Amino acid sequence: MQMTLKIRRFNPEKDAEPWWGEYQFEAEPTDRLLDALNHVKWYLDGTLTYRRSCAHGVCGSDAMLINGRNGLACKLLLKNLGSRITVEPMRGFRVIKDLLVDMEFFFDKYRAIKPYLITNSPEPDQERLQSPEDREKFDDTTKCILCGACTTACPSFWANPDYVGPAAIVNAHRFIFDSRDEGKEERLDIMNSTEGVWRCRTIFNCVEACPRGINVTRAIGEVKKALLFRKA
Ligand code: SF4
Numbered sequence: 401m402q403m404t405l406k407i408r409r410f411n412p413e414k415d416a417e418p419w420w421g422e423y424q425f426e427a428e429p430t431d432r433l434l435d436a437l438n439h440v441k442w443y444l445d446g447t448l449t450y451r452r453s454c455a456h457g458v459c460g461s462d463a464m465l466i467n468g469r470n471g472l473a474c475k476l477l478l479k480n481l482g483s484r485i486t487v488e489p490m491r492g493f494r495v496i497k498d499l500l501v502d503m504e505f506f507f508d509k510y511r512a513i514k515p516y517l518i519t520n521s522p523e524p525d526q527e528r529l530q531s532p533e534d535r536e537k538f539d540d541t542t543k544c545i546l547c548g549a550c551t552t553a554c555p556s557f558w559a560n561p562d563y564v565g566p567a568a569i570v571n572a573h574r575f576i577f578d579s580r581d582e583g584k585e586e587r588l589d590i591m592n593s594t595e596g597v598w599r600c601r602t603i604f605n606c607v608e609a610c611p612r613g614i615n616v617t618r619a620i621g622e623v624k625k626a627l628l629f630r631k632a
């Protein structure tokens with residue numbers, strides 16, 4: 401198929417404003433958008449900058465705004481995007497160059513929710529056991545690959561970048577509902593802070609944006625409920 405790829409370009413060292421680069425080339429309908437970006441970089445304009453690694457929807461590197469919606473370039477087939485595709489960096493993050501955004505701020509929020517198992521009780525002789533039913537409670541939120549698509553699709557985050565954001569809440573959920581974890585209260589305190597979970601206005605953009613199919617809004621709702629029914 402003959403396709404046109406419109407890419408939002410910006411090099412802060414050279415450009416006063418972002419601009420649109422337009423690239424036309426022949427591609428297979430079953431190519432992924434990442435293949436098309438690679439084609440532009442490898443054959444048409446080597447200065448194009450974007451982040452990618454696994455090319456299989458696992459590492460979360462290549463989230464971007466594709467035809468106005470957040471997605472992973474390596475997971476989307478050209479035939480499902482049309483012959484004229486627009487690609488922009490995710491909104492709400494500083495653009496380092498072209499499609500490459502600064503995610504340090506995003507990972508600060510992730511680190512703030514203590515994304516690791518906290519235990520204070522003595523170590524058992526063997527492992528910390530967990531029933532299949534208890535494991536199921538946080539199964540959905542273990543799927544997060546920290547791509548940032550949910551947080552940068554969230555109007556509450558656009559309005560207030562200090563809001564911890566859906567991705568950090570999803571990862572807090574993953575530990576709050578883990579029966580082996582003993583850090584639930586510390587994490588709930590973080591979720592209950594001014595920039596915590598109550599900033600969510602249940603807009604659902606995050607659910608649509610998540611390339612892993614995580615029900616982000618449900619996870620946020622469960623964290624809110626845990627706070628509401630928290631024992632004093
Ligand atoms: S919840 Fe989904 S959209 Fe958000 S960071 Fe994780 S994988 Fe990406």
Ligand code: FES
Binds near residue numbers: 459462
């Ligand atoms: S390159 Fe790893 S998720 Fe797309």
